[in-house]
Amino acid sequence: MDIRTILIIGAGTMGRQIAMSCALGGYTTILQDISGSALDAARTDLESWADGRVAKGKLQAEFADAALARLSQSTELDASAAQADLVIEAAVERLDIKRSIFAELGKNAPAHAILATNSSTLASSHLAEASGRASQVCNMHFFNPALVMKCVEIVRNEQTSDETIQAVTAVARALGKEPVLVNREIPGFIANRMMGAMQREALNLASAEVASITDIDTTARTALGHPMGPFELMDLVGLDVIDFIAQATYAETGQALDQPHPLITQKVTEGKLGRKSGEGFYEYRR
Structure with missing residues (x-):
């Protein structure tokens, strides 16, 4: 064509x-x-x-x-x-x-x-x-x-x-x-599913106080070779966007695993959306 x-x-x-x-x-x-x-x-x-x-x-x-x-x-x-x-x-x-x-x-x-x-x-x-x-x-x-x-x-x-x-x-x-x-429709396609799995685990580790947000991000960068850590990436994307993707995915699958994470929900409720608002998991100068 x-x-x-x-x-x-x-x-x-x-x-x-x-x-x-x-x-x-x-x-x-x-x-x-x-x-x-x-x-x-x-x-x-x-x-x-x-x-x-x-x-x-x-x-x-x-x-x-x-x-x-x-x-x-x-x-x-x-x-x-x-x-x-x-x-x-x-x-x-x-x-x-x-x-x-x-x-x-x-x-x-x-x-x-x-x-x-x-x-x-x-x-x-x-x-x-x-x-x-x-x-x-x-x-x-x-x-x-x-x-x-x-x-x-x-x-x-x-x-x-x-x-x-x-x-x-x-x-x-x-x-x-x-x-x-x-080849077939699946909620989140490829990238969001892989990114979501990484983010969920990072959020769970932080919630359980296994490690600090900073150390989790450092591990992702220095051990896994990621250009930025999961919390840094979520702040960049926008926590409201992360929340929306989770809500949309959950609406499709109905699986509890896909629901927005409580840490994300809390940040969005507080208006702490990441870089766009000046604060998310980290603070940013505006």
Whole structure:
């Protein structure tokens, strides 16, 4: 399938970075959001990012300018969808909103267009029926920050066609990513399941006062070779995000093991969300 135009829905942190990745990859890219101010903020952020990369000699000015020229913005979903060969939805993690979006995409996107969701928690099978084109629906899960992280989890549902998987895999590779295929839907996919297991054990060790948070993180870095410890990583991701992922996974599985950990719940209740709030498991200067 010849994919030339990619529509990204949602101008938040993930959406804007996925959009820039697509533009850098040579694709005509549309970043859509219902908020004009969000689109303006995204443009300013991406231009600043590009300027910084150019200043550091990590991106040629001509290449950056060409990518930004390929990236347009719109508040109109229907008109944007009509131009797309591939749609990557990166809207808020609410199933009702995503279903509504996929229903609109099913009506307005060209018949050949593939519809992917960037969701890390909601499987595409929940959206496939609303789209009216289940064989062309899948998860295409990028990692934050999307302009840096190489992994993209491509998750098929029971009706996803091989052609769809081949097409989105080719796009991921064209963006300089390393796609991994998840052959069947499972809550948390690959990365979140492995990360969740590590985090649960770290939280249990801390709760039982087996070791301090600092020493657990030090062990992960110095013995296991991790770039940062589990508590440092949770603070970076955002404890509210960790809590949300756990809630979504538990809603899918119903297994007690998947419930949000009490230490995370306590921090979120206190408004200590990690780096974004200035304090989580560690304190950060703002």
